[in-house]
Amino acid sequence: MINLAMSISYTINIQDEIVAALKVKEKSGVYTVLEEQIFEKDELKEYLVKKKRVYLSADQDEILDEKVVITNSIKNDKVLRNTILHKLSNVISSKNIMFNYYEISRDAHDETITYQVDGVYEKEYFKLFEYPDELEDVKSATTSRYALFSLSQKCIDSDSYLVVYSRGSKIVLLAVSKNKLIFSRASTVIVDKPEDRQSTIVDEISRTIAYTNQQFRDINFSAIAISGSLAIDDEVCEHIYMAFQTPITVLYPNTFVKGLSAEEHQSYILAIGNLFVGKDFQFIPDFVKSAQTFSLSKNILLVLSSLVLFIIMFFTLEAYENYSNMLDRFSSIESRLTRMVRKSEMHSKEELEKNFVQLQIAEKYLQYRPSDMLLTLKPLIELEKPVSLEWSTKNENLYVKLEFKKAFTTLETLHEFEHSFLAALEEINSTYQLKYTNKTNYAKMSFEYIVSSAKKKKAPPQRRRRRR
Amino acid sequence: MIRLIAIGFSIVLSILLLSTISWFEMEEAKIAEINKKNLIHIENLKKIQKINIWLDKYVKPSIMLRPDTALEAEENLVKYFDDNAALYNFLVSKYIYSDGLGKYLDVTFEVKRENNETLGKLMNLHFKKGFLQFKEFKLDRDSISGNIQIIQPFSEDNNES
Numbered sequence: 001m002i003n004l005a006m007s008i009s010y011t012i013n014i015q016d017e018i019v020a021a022l023k024v025k026e027k028s029g030v031y032t033v034l035e036e037q038i039f040e041k042d043e044l045k046e047y048l049v050k051k052k053r054v055y056l057s058a059d060q061d062e063i064l065d066e067k068v069v070i071t072n073s074i075k076n077d078k079v080l081r082n083t084i085l086h087k088l089s090n091v092i093s094s095k096n097i098m099f100n101y102y103e104i105s106r107d108a109h110d111e112t113i114t115y116q117v118d119g120v121y122e123k124e125y126f127k128l129f130e131y132p133d134e135l136e137d138v139k140s141a142t143t144s145r146y147a148l149f150s151l152s153q154k155c156i157d158s159d160s161y162l163v164v165y166s167r168g169s170k171i172v173l174l175a176v177s178k179n180k181l182i183f184s185r186a187s188t189v190i191v192d193k194p195e196d197r198q199s200t201i202v203d204e205i206s207r208t209i210a211y212t213n214q215q216f217r218d219i220n221f222s223a224i225a226i227s228g229s230l231a232i233d234d235e236v237c238e239h240i241y242m243a244f245q246t247p248i249t250v251l252y253p254n255t256f257v258k259g260l261s262a263e264e265h266q267s268y269i270l271a272i273g274n275l276f277v278g279k280d281f282q283f284i285p286d287f288v289k290s291a292q293t294f295s296l297s298k299n300i301l302l303v304l305s306s307l308v309l310f311i312i313m314f315f316t317l318e319a320y321e322n323y324s325n326m327l328d329r330f331s332s333i334e335s336r337l338t339r340m341v342r343k344s345e346m347h348s349k350e351e352l353e354k355n356f357v358q359l360q361i362a363e364k365y366l367q368y369r370p371s372d373m374l375l376t377l378k379p380l381i382e383l384e385k386p387v388s389l390e391w392s393t394k395n396e397n398l399y400v401k402l403e404f405k406k407a408f409t410t411l412e413t414l415h416e417f418e419h420s421f422l423a424a425l426e427e428i429n430s431t432y433q434l435k436y437t438n439k440t441n442y443a444k445m446s447f448e449y450i451v452s453s454a455k456k457k458k459a460p461p462q463r464r465r466r467r468r
Numbered sequence: 469m470i471r472l473i474a475i476g477f478s479i480v481l482s483i484l485l486l487s488t489i490s491w492f493e494m495e496e497a498k499i500a501e502i503n504k505k506n507l508i509h510i511e512n513l514k515k516i517q518k519i520n521i522w523l524d525k526y527v528k529p530s531i532m533l534r535p536d537t538a539l540e541a542e543e544n545l546v547k548y549f550d551d552n553a554a555l556y557n558f559l560v561s562k563y564i565y566s567d568g569l570g571k572y573l574d575v576t577f578e579v580k581r582e583n584n585e586t587l588g589k590l591m592n593l594h595f596k597k598g599f600l601q602f603k604e605f606k607l608d609r610d611s612i613s614g615n616i617q618i619i620q621p622f623s624e625d626n627n628e629s
Contacts, residue, residue, distance in 0.1 A: 298471045298472060298475065299471070301475050302471050302474055302475050302478070305474075305475050305478035305479055305482070306474075306478055308478070308482055309478045309481055309482050309485070312482045312485045312486060312489070313485060315485075315489055316485045316488055316489050316492070319488070319489045319492035319493060319496075320488075320492055322492070322496055323492040323493075323495055323496045323499075326495075326496045326499045326500060326503070327499060329499075329503055330499045330502060330503055330506075333503050333506045333507060333510070334506060336506075336510055337506050337509055337510055337513070340509075340510055340513040340514070340517075341513065343517065344513050344516055344517055344520070345517075345520050347520075354531055354623075355523055355527050355528070355531065357621075358527050358530055358531050358534075358621070359527065361569055361570065361599065361619070361621050362530075362599065364569075365599040365600075365601045365617075365619050366599065366601075368601065368602060368603075369602060370591070370602050370605040370614075371591050373605075386607065387608075387609060388606070388607055388608045388609070389605070389606065389607035390604075390605070390606050390607075391602070391604065391605035391606070391614070392603060392604040392605070392615075393601075393602075393603050393604075394603070
């Protein structure tokens with residue numbers, strides 16, 4: 001749908017007070033006319049309301065059609081334009097002008113270049129831009145003769161030819177050599193009798209050929225292309241052929257413009273020509289270019305802002321999902337917490353204080369247990385049962401004393417036992433500091449050790465607290 | 469004009485959405501902080517539940533058994549002494565006294581080493597209504613002797629400690 005809308009264009013040609021308008025659809029270089037209209041110029045503004053992609057052309061009473069010879073050394077566009085304006089200052093006087101230029105020939109020594117300068121006078125030409133609804137919608141704007149030239153270039157497969165267009169009393173003649181528009185002229189044919197019209201047109205053509213031959217040597221037009229009302233007048237065609245003995249062809253762009261009959265093609269030939277005007281023959285004022293640039297900027301900005309919006313929307317969605325997940329997690333944790341609170345038995349302060357006192361008392365009186373002490377001394381006791389053990393607490397201090405005695409028959413077993421005994425003692429000393437006194441009689445092989453607290457100290461952390 | 473409105477709308481919406489993102493992130497951080505605290509609360513409640521179970525199983529019964537009056541506490545000490553005196557050869561070394569936490573009775577004990585059954589019982593000796601503290605424990609060639617402090621807390625006026 002968007003594609004269809006984008007390819008719809010409106011091409012307008014204004015001649016005097018009459019407007020020829022076509023609504024066309026372009027697909028793969030072929031235009032299909034959807035609607036054709038001829039109406040008064042006053043209705044054009046209304047017609048162009050909300051119309052996009054507008055191609056414009058109009059007859060200009062005054063145009064600039066000059067040849068300027070400039071030295072080959074000047075290449076810069078700005079300098080060339082200034083030089084052309086300077087050289088044509090006498091012709092254009094003080095009027096503001098828009099012009100295009102292109103090279104048509106060089107001298108024999110390649111020192112100078114002859115440029116064809118085509119231009120329009122701004123005051124008259126700018127009136128054309130009062131009609132479009134939005135200036136940015138103007139795709140192309142030119143004069144009628146360049147629309148005709150562009151179409152003839154598209155239709156005629158020859159590099160030198162003459163184009164004759166007529167409508168009512170107006171006649172336009174274009175001389176094309178080497179695919180370049182070397183001369184053009186528009187005139188009004190005023191005759192008293194209709195039969196004089198043929199000879200007048202032939203005279204116009206003769207004068208044009210004579211002028212071009214005089215100005216540009218070695219030009220041999222291979223065809224005379226006729227269009228407009230002239231193309232449907234067989235008698236005039238025959239007369240022209242008889243006069244110049246040059247093949248006559250009719251501009252009939254039916255291969256790339258569909259939807260019009262042969263006669264209709266001729267009525268809208270200049271409007272059709274608008275569709276094929278190249279950049280060199282367009283006269284787009286700066287204010288239209290600015291509007292187009294502004295429009296392009298708006299489009300770029302719209303795309304960028306939409307893209308940014310889309311990306312931000314994506315991040316927003318991601319942030320929302322994270323937030324939503326976090327909210328779900330919050331609900332889940334909160335409900336767990338609520339369940340836990342409900343399940344947890346609450347105690348009064350008094351009750352807790354009671355428990356606390358009980359635990360304080362237990363802490364105080366359960367810190368010393370002989371069984372805990374024996375458990376700590378297990379490695380030694382397993383090795384040899386003590387002959388005596390003394391264990392006492394006073395003022396929260398612990399005192400312990402163990403006496404070990406054992407008789408041996410060989411010194412080797414005594415030595416081994418003593419070694420194991422000291423290793424076990426070392427192991428205990430990592431948690432509980434003990435000292436020992438060695439009273440072993442090695443002569444009698446009688447082992448005797450007294451192990452006691454290094455100093456009176458608090459008991460080590462108990463491995464298991466027992467309720468008593 | 470429509471395009472300008474669309475651009476304006478996109479920009480305004482983008483700014484709003486950016487603000488929304490900031491708001492979501494802020495709220496997410498706040499909720500994350502609350503969740504963190506709630507998880508700590510849950511862990512604490514789990515610990516409290518475990519403590520409650522432990523209190524119910526080990527502490528509360530002791531409190532329930534605790535006498536309400538000093539007289540009752542003394543009676544318990546005396547009764548405990550009489551119940552075990554014969555088996556462990558209890559002799560009073562310091563008669564009933566008090567320090568604000570409860571009533572105390574210090575006794576000496578003596579058990580022959582060859583009497584393994586009694587020795588085993590001695591090692592597991594406990595006082596259901598209060599506490600026992602071995603103040604002295606002597607093991608020699610023939611016997612095990614020592615001093616035990618029997619403690620009987622009571623609820624009347626001893627909670628200040």
